[in-house]
Amino acid sequence: xxxxxxxxxxxxxxxxxxxxxxxxxxxxxxxxxxxxxxxxxxxxxxxxxxxxxxxxxxxxxxxxxxxxxxxxxxxxxxxxxxxxxxxxxxxxxxxxxxxxxxxxxxxxxxxxxxxxxxxxxxxxxxxxxxxxxxxxxxxxxxxxxxxxxxxxxxxxxxxxxxxxxxxxxxxxxxxxxxxxxxxxxxxxxxxxxxxxxxxxxxxxxxxxxxxxxxxxxxxxxxxxxxxxx
Numbered sequence: 001x002x003x004x005x006x007x008x009x010x011x012x013x014x015x016x017x018x019x020x021x022x023x024x025x026x027x028x029x030x031x032x033x034x035x036x037x038x039x040x041x042x043x044x045x046x047x048x049x050x051x052x053x054x055x056x057x058x059x060x061x062x063x064x065x066x067x068x069x070x071x072x073x074x075x076x077x078x079x080x081x082x083x084x085x086x087x088x089x090x091x092x093x094x095x096x097x098x099x100x101x102x103x104x105x106x107x108x109x110x111x112x113x114x115x116x117x118x119x120x121x122x123x124x125x126x127x128x129x130x131x132x133x134x135x136x137x138x139x140x141x142x143x144x145x146x147x148x149x150x151x152x153x154x155x156x157x158x159x160x161x162x163x164x165x166x167x168x169x170x171x172x173x174x175x176x177x178x179x180x181x182x183x184x185x186x187x188x189x190x191x192x193x194x195x196x197x198x199x200x201x202x203x204x205x206x207x208x209x210x211x212x213x214x215x216x217x218x219x220x221x222x223x224x225x226x227x228x229x
Contacts, residue, residue: 003076006083006109010186027073083111087131116214120180127152143172153217159209170197178218184211
Protein backbone atom coordinates (compact mmCIF):
# COMPACT_ATOMS: atom_id res chain seq x y z
CA UNK A 1 0.00 0.00 0.00
CA UNK A 2 1.13 3.53 -0.78
CA UNK A 3 -0.28 6.00 1.73
CA UNK A 4 -0.52 9.68 0.76
CA UNK A 5 -0.16 11.48 4.08
CA UNK A 6 -0.88 15.22 4.43
CA UNK A 7 1.41 17.09 6.82
CA UNK A 8 0.97 20.49 8.50
CA UNK A 9 1.42 23.59 6.37
CA UNK A 10 2.50 25.53 9.45
CA UNK A 11 1.50 24.62 12.99
CA UNK A 12 2.73 21.10 13.80
CA UNK A 13 -0.52 20.39 15.66
CA UNK A 14 -2.41 20.40 12.35
CA UNK A 15 -2.01 16.68 11.70
CA UNK A 16 -4.46 13.85 12.25
CA UNK A 17 -4.08 10.99 14.69
CA UNK A 18 -4.42 8.58 11.78
CA UNK A 19 -1.59 10.28 9.89
CA UNK A 20 0.69 9.90 12.92
CA UNK A 21 -0.20 6.22 13.21
CA UNK A 22 0.55 5.58 9.54
CA UNK A 23 3.89 7.40 9.78
CA UNK A 24 4.82 5.10 12.68
CA UNK A 25 3.68 1.87 11.05
CA UNK A 26 4.95 2.08 7.46
CA UNK A 27 8.33 0.66 6.51
CA UNK A 28 9.50 3.81 4.70
CA UNK A 29 8.54 7.48 4.43
CA UNK A 30 9.15 9.27 1.14
CA UNK A 31 9.64 13.02 1.55
CA UNK A 32 10.76 16.14 -0.32
CA UNK A 33 13.33 17.23 2.26
CA UNK A 34 14.46 14.68 4.83
CA UNK A 35 15.52 17.46 7.23
CA UNK A 36 12.05 19.03 7.17
CA UNK A 37 10.24 15.73 7.66
CA UNK A 38 12.65 14.65 10.39
CA UNK A 39 11.63 17.74 12.40
CA UNK A 40 7.99 16.65 12.21
CA UNK A 41 8.74 13.04 13.14
CA UNK A 42 11.02 14.07 16.00
CA UNK A 43 8.30 16.35 17.35
CA UNK A 44 6.00 13.33 17.67
CA UNK A 45 8.79 10.93 18.72
CA UNK A 46 8.49 8.88 15.56
CA UNK A 47 11.56 7.00 14.40
CA UNK A 48 11.31 5.81 10.82
CA UNK A 49 13.40 5.49 7.70
CA UNK A 50 13.24 8.48 5.34
CA UNK A 51 14.00 8.56 1.63
CA UNK A 52 14.16 11.67 -0.56
CA UNK A 53 11.45 11.91 -3.21
CA UNK A 54 11.12 15.29 -4.92
CA UNK A 55 10.57 16.89 -8.32
CA UNK A 56 14.21 16.42 -9.32
CA UNK A 57 14.29 12.63 -8.82
CA UNK A 58 10.66 11.47 -8.93
CA UNK A 59 10.76 9.94 -12.42
CA UNK A 60 13.94 7.96 -11.90
CA UNK A 61 12.89 6.92 -8.37
CA UNK A 62 9.51 5.50 -9.42
CA UNK A 63 10.68 2.09 -10.60
CA UNK A 64 12.66 1.44 -7.41
CA UNK A 65 9.72 2.46 -5.22
CA UNK A 66 7.28 0.32 -7.21
CA UNK A 67 9.65 -2.64 -6.75
CA UNK A 68 9.72 -2.01 -3.00
CA UNK A 69 5.92 -1.79 -2.81
CA UNK A 70 5.63 -4.98 -4.86
CA UNK A 71 7.39 -6.92 -2.10
CA UNK A 72 4.38 -6.22 0.15
CA UNK A 73 5.68 -3.38 2.33
CA UNK A 74 3.73 -0.22 3.10
CA UNK A 75 5.22 3.17 2.19
CA UNK A 76 4.03 6.69 3.05
CA UNK A 77 4.50 9.72 0.84
CA UNK A 78 4.59 13.18 2.43
CA UNK A 79 5.46 16.66 1.21
CA UNK A 80 7.16 19.48 3.11
CA UNK A 81 3.70 20.78 3.97
CA UNK A 82 0.14 20.01 2.96
CA UNK A 83 -1.18 17.20 0.79
CA UNK A 84 1.23 15.56 -1.68
CA UNK A 85 0.30 15.86 -5.39
CA UNK A 86 -1.38 19.26 -4.86
CA UNK A 87 1.26 21.55 -6.43
CA UNK A 88 3.79 19.09 -5.02
CA UNK A 89 5.46 15.88 -6.27
CA UNK A 90 3.46 12.66 -6.15
CA UNK A 91 1.10 12.19 -9.07
CA UNK A 92 3.74 10.37 -11.16
CA UNK A 93 4.19 7.78 -8.40
CA UNK A 94 0.42 7.45 -7.88
CA UNK A 95 -0.05 6.86 -11.60
CA UNK A 96 2.74 4.25 -11.61
CA UNK A 97 1.10 2.46 -8.66
CA UNK A 98 -2.23 2.37 -10.48
CA UNK A 99 -0.58 0.86 -13.55
CA UNK A 100 1.22 -1.73 -11.39
CA UNK A 101 -1.93 -2.71 -9.52
CA UNK A 102 -0.67 -1.36 -6.19
CA UNK A 103 -3.22 0.10 -3.78
CA UNK A 104 -3.07 3.82 -3.05
CA UNK A 105 -4.86 5.45 -0.14
CA UNK A 106 -4.91 9.21 0.42
CA UNK A 107 -5.61 10.43 3.95
CA UNK A 108 -7.64 13.62 4.39
CA UNK A 109 -5.73 16.51 5.85
CA UNK A 110 -4.10 19.89 5.42
CA UNK A 111 -4.11 21.70 2.08
CA UNK A 112 -3.09 25.37 2.04
CA UNK A 113 -5.75 26.70 -0.31
CA UNK A 114 -8.75 25.42 1.68
CA UNK A 115 -8.42 27.68 4.76
CA UNK A 116 -7.41 30.59 2.50
CA UNK A 117 -10.50 30.07 0.33
CA UNK A 118 -12.84 29.88 3.32
CA UNK A 119 -11.25 32.97 4.93
CA UNK A 120 -11.63 34.94 1.69
CA UNK A 121 -15.39 35.21 2.05
CA UNK A 122 -15.78 34.53 -1.68
CA UNK A 123 -18.20 32.09 -3.28
CA UNK A 124 -16.88 28.56 -2.69
CA UNK A 125 -19.54 26.69 -4.65
CA UNK A 126 -17.35 26.68 -7.77
CA UNK A 127 -13.71 27.65 -8.17
CA UNK A 128 -10.60 27.15 -10.31
CA UNK A 129 -7.33 25.99 -8.77
CA UNK A 130 -4.24 27.00 -10.78
CA UNK A 131 -1.47 26.47 -8.20
CA UNK A 132 1.92 28.01 -8.97
CA UNK A 133 2.12 30.06 -12.16
CA UNK A 134 5.07 29.74 -14.56
CA UNK A 135 7.80 32.27 -13.81
CA UNK A 136 8.06 33.61 -17.35
CA UNK A 137 6.78 31.70 -20.37
CA UNK A 138 3.01 31.50 -20.52
CA UNK A 139 2.20 33.90 -17.65
CA UNK A 140 0.58 36.58 -19.82
CA UNK A 141 -1.50 33.97 -21.64
CA UNK A 142 -2.79 32.66 -18.32
CA UNK A 143 -3.72 36.11 -17.01
CA UNK A 144 -5.63 36.84 -20.22
CA UNK A 145 -7.48 33.56 -19.67
CA UNK A 146 -8.20 34.51 -16.05
CA UNK A 147 -9.78 37.75 -17.27
CA UNK A 148 -12.47 35.65 -18.99
CA UNK A 149 -13.05 33.38 -15.96
CA UNK A 150 -16.09 34.30 -13.84
CA UNK A 151 -15.42 31.81 -11.05
CA UNK A 152 -13.16 32.23 -8.01
CA UNK A 153 -9.51 31.58 -8.98
CA UNK A 154 -6.88 30.21 -6.56
CA UNK A 155 -3.14 30.76 -7.06
CA UNK A 156 -0.02 29.90 -5.07
CA UNK A 157 2.82 32.40 -5.08
CA UNK A 158 6.22 32.98 -3.51
CA UNK A 159 6.96 36.25 -1.67
CA UNK A 160 9.39 37.22 -4.45
CA UNK A 161 6.67 37.39 -7.12
CA UNK A 162 3.63 38.68 -5.20
CA UNK A 163 4.12 42.27 -6.39
CA UNK A 164 4.63 41.12 -9.99
CA UNK A 165 1.51 38.96 -9.85
CA UNK A 166 -0.63 41.80 -8.48
CA UNK A 167 0.71 44.13 -11.18
CA UNK A 168 -0.20 41.60 -13.86
CA UNK A 169 -3.67 41.10 -12.36
CA UNK A 170 -4.16 44.87 -12.59
CA UNK A 171 -2.79 44.95 -16.15
CA UNK A 172 -4.70 42.01 -17.63
CA UNK A 173 -7.77 41.64 -15.42
CA UNK A 174 -8.33 45.20 -14.22
CA UNK A 175 -8.46 47.00 -10.91
CA UNK A 176 -12.03 46.25 -9.85
CA UNK A 177 -11.94 42.55 -9.08
CA UNK A 178 -11.70 41.78 -5.37
CA UNK A 179 -8.70 39.73 -4.23
CA UNK A 180 -7.97 37.96 -0.95
CA UNK A 181 -4.40 37.11 0.00
CA UNK A 182 -3.50 34.81 2.87
CA UNK A 183 0.08 34.16 3.92
CA UNK A 184 1.80 32.02 6.54
CA UNK A 185 -1.26 29.84 7.10
CA UNK A 186 -1.51 28.48 10.68
CA UNK A 187 1.80 30.12 11.66
CA UNK A 188 2.45 32.91 14.15
CA UNK A 189 2.27 35.70 11.57
CA UNK A 190 -0.71 34.44 9.57
CA UNK A 191 -2.40 37.29 7.75
CA UNK A 192 -5.36 37.69 5.39
CA UNK A 193 -5.86 40.93 3.48
CA UNK A 194 -8.60 41.70 1.00
CA UNK A 195 -9.05 44.45 -1.56
CA UNK A 196 -8.52 45.40 -5.19
CA UNK A 197 -5.16 45.01 -6.93
CA UNK A 198 -4.21 48.71 -6.40
CA UNK A 199 -5.08 48.47 -2.69
CA UNK A 200 -3.08 45.27 -2.20
CA UNK A 201 -0.14 46.62 -4.19
CA UNK A 202 -0.04 49.61 -1.87
CA UNK A 203 -0.20 47.27 1.16
CA UNK A 204 2.66 44.99 0.08
CA UNK A 205 4.85 47.80 -1.19
CA UNK A 206 4.71 49.25 2.32
CA UNK A 207 4.97 45.84 4.01
CA UNK A 208 7.57 43.52 2.48
CA UNK A 209 5.98 40.22 1.37
CA UNK A 210 7.18 37.30 3.50
CA UNK A 211 6.14 33.68 3.76
CA UNK A 212 4.13 31.49 1.41
CA UNK A 213 1.11 33.10 -0.25
CA UNK A 214 -2.31 31.97 -1.45
CA UNK A 215 -3.86 34.54 -3.80
CA UNK A 216 -7.59 34.26 -4.44
CA UNK A 217 -9.33 36.25 -7.14
CA UNK A 218 -12.97 36.62 -6.28
CA UNK A 219 -15.66 35.81 -8.84
CA UNK A 220 -16.65 38.56 -11.23
CA UNK A 221 -19.45 40.74 -9.95
CA UNK A 222 -22.71 41.48 -11.77
CA UNK A 223 -21.42 45.02 -12.35
CA UNK A 224 -18.22 43.76 -13.95
CA UNK A 225 -20.14 41.42 -16.23
CA UNK A 226 -22.48 44.23 -17.30
CA UNK A 227 -19.49 46.48 -18.07
CA UNK A 228 -17.91 43.72 -20.19
CA UNK A 229 -21.18 43.28 -22.10
